[in-house]
Amino acid sequence: MEGLTTAALSAIWLGILTSISPCPLATNIAAVSYLGKQMENTRGVLLSGLFYTLGRMAAYAAIAALIVGSMLAIPDVSNFLQKYMNKALGPLLIIAGMFLLGLISFSFGSGLGHERVKEIIGKNSLIGSFLLGLVFALSFCPVSAALFFGALVPLALKQNSSVFLPLLYGAGTALPVIIFAIIIGISADLAAKAFNKLTAVEIWFRRVTGVIFILVGIYFSLTFIFKIQII
């Protein structure tokens, strides 16, 4: 039992270490702005943060379960995700940013279907937060690959805990992002209320988030597709 408690704390700590290392910084900034923009109330930020965390937890638990079940080999899955997810992320983030800025809109015809899609992706965007967590977790960078595949998975194997420890690791990777999102969301909310300009601040927050998504997307495209080293 004591072993499992130590392992659980280690899993959370490894997650936090992953999140605060420099290489996932770009995606973390995008996530903070996306979650923080649900600023109409603290509950909104918390709920989005929860779904973002669930997305990350699901991604890590699924990979660990596939590895432990011997369906995937660590080098194969790690190298595949590092190579292709980061390449796909660039165009994906730019398109998401264009959507946030209102440059493009989803129009799958008109009527009920259209409204439903808008409702899902647009306002509360809990599914958006979940998908963001899932996709960002799958976009492994060298540090996250080293800590997840090199430290967390062996720990999970040793403890015979292929789901529980990866779930905690996922929660650990989301923790710093959520804390920053809450601070930013609440600060913006207070400032907006103080100046009685909630709608205007909300619109600007959404625009800034869109711009951040596009910039991070351009950074990923230049780095991973065109192989231009910026930093």
Added chain:
Amino acid sequence: MSPKKIALIVLTVFVAVSIGYLVYSETREARPGATEIVEQEKQGEQIASTTALASDEKQAINNIVRVYYFHTTYRCPTCHKIEEYTKNAMLSSFSPEIKKGTIIWKVLNVEEPQNQHFVNDFKLFTKSVVVVDEQKGKQVRWKVLDRTWELVHEQSAFSDYIRSEVKRYLEGA
């Protein structure tokens, strides 16, 4: 034309070019022999010539310890740090052995076609330092030094770790 429309066109073109280039580079990579095979020797001519000398004196040297730093084309800040610290530890502690050819220190990009086999050989899943014991041209054992990521924030502990692991292999322990 409104700024919104200009932004839309520019970004759409950028996304299209990115996807197009991605597809092009992936299909080109999949074709064998399409790119010229050039081994990347990061430690420069000196080590390359030492290696050549070592192969001339192969009969005299039965036991070789190879120390590799494997990276990909994309380099992150921490990856650069690991390479730099390993290089410093190697050159400051094992210069005589490197000159003699009993230790070979190499930095290789595993995304280059001729180096891709190392990923399977050593089961690599991220940028890694690997130490290999080679006897009479055969790899008898190897170890991925996976604590490098953990120790990268303390250079002295990192250097001690590299030194002790290489020394252990050098002494055949």
